[in-house]
Amino acid sequence: MTSILFLFYLLGLILGSFYNVVGLRLPKNISFANDRSVCPHCKHQLAWYENVPLLSFLIQRGKCRHCQGRISYIYPVIEFLTAALFAFSFYSIGFETELITALLFVSMLMIVLVSDITYMLIPNKLLLFFLPLFIVLRIIEPIEPWWSAIGGAIIGFGLIFIIILISRGGMGAGDMKLFGVLGIVLGMEKVLLAFFLSCLIGSVIGMMLILFKIIDRKQPVPFGPYIVLSALITYFYGNTLINWYFNLLI
Numbered sequence: 001m002t003s004i005l006f007l008f009y010l011l012g013l014i015l016g017s018f019y020n021v022v023g024l025r026l027p028k029n030i031s032f033a034n035d036r037s038v039c040p041h042c043k044h045q046l047a048w049y050e051n052v053p054l055l056s057f058l059i060q061r062g063k064c065r066h067c068q069g070r071i072s073y074i075y076p077v078i079e080f081l082t083a084a085l086f087a088f089s090f091y092s093i094g095f096e097t098e099l100i101t102a103l104l105f106v107s108m109l110m111i112v113l114v115s116d117i118t119y120m121l122i123p124n125k126l127l128l129f130f131l132p133l134f135i136v137l138r139i140i141e142p143i144e145p146w147w148s149a150i151g152g153a154i155i156g157f158g159l160i161f162i163i164i165l166i167s168r169g170g171m172g173a174g175d176m177k178l179f180g181v182l183g184i185v186l187g188m189e190k191v192l193l194a195f196f197l198s199c200l201i202g203s204v205i206g207m208m209l210i211l212f213k214i215i216d217r218k219q220p221v222p223f224g225p226y227i228v229l230s231a232l233i234t235y236f237y238g239n240t241l242i243n244w245y246f247n248l249l250i
Contacts, residue, residue: 027115157176
């Protein structure tokens with residue numbers, strides 16, 4: 001069991017490095033085939049050993065060895081998160097078909113996290129890539145009832161669409177499309193829970209950022225990270241949270 005968990009952790013570590021690249025390049029339509037990774041400061045092409053997940057950041061002490069420019073902490077954070085979530089997915093689900101859904105779900109959310117933090121943008125190409133995969137997986141491994149995935153997609157998309165209309169742009173179209181995809185994976189009840197948690201987490205963190213003067217009231221902040229966190233909590237612990245809530249009402 002421990003050795004298998006380590007293998008999933010290692011796989012997540014390797015893919016997490018790739019997800020960093022996808023999240024940074026896809027919104028800008030930068031080629032994946034021909035362009036090697038470069039330092040964001042001096043544009044020096046990185047050697048293969050400068051792309052080793054986590055270790056390269058530690059060895060270089062968070063700085064480019066060519067220009068001494070500081071490397072963003074998002075690189076090791078995404079690598080570590082992906083690794084930890086891959087291992088946790090296997091620990092929670094085991095060798096079941098749902099494990100494929102979990103790994104793809106984590107993969108999509110990690111790329112969303114990089115892209116939205118960096119550019120405040122969730123690429124359509126990313127969601128269109130994962131959408132058919134999740135549809136097929138929900139046909140193979142449906143949630144109960146089977147139509148919950150369809151309803152979840154409609155509710156997730158429609159709820160954010162209404163908010164955009166009412167608030168005149170309070171949320172972005174990328175958030176709306178993302179919630180539509182989340183609805184397929186989570187279903188009707190859980191996509192509502194994910195929406196509630198994202199608003200709650202976003203409000204609490206937002207107030208703290210304003211309170212400590214890290215941002216000002218009018219400064220735009222990406223909502224994607226809150227959606228990612230709430231979606232992960234809901235996917236792995238949604239049933240527990242829903243049951244706990246209804247038990248309080250009884």
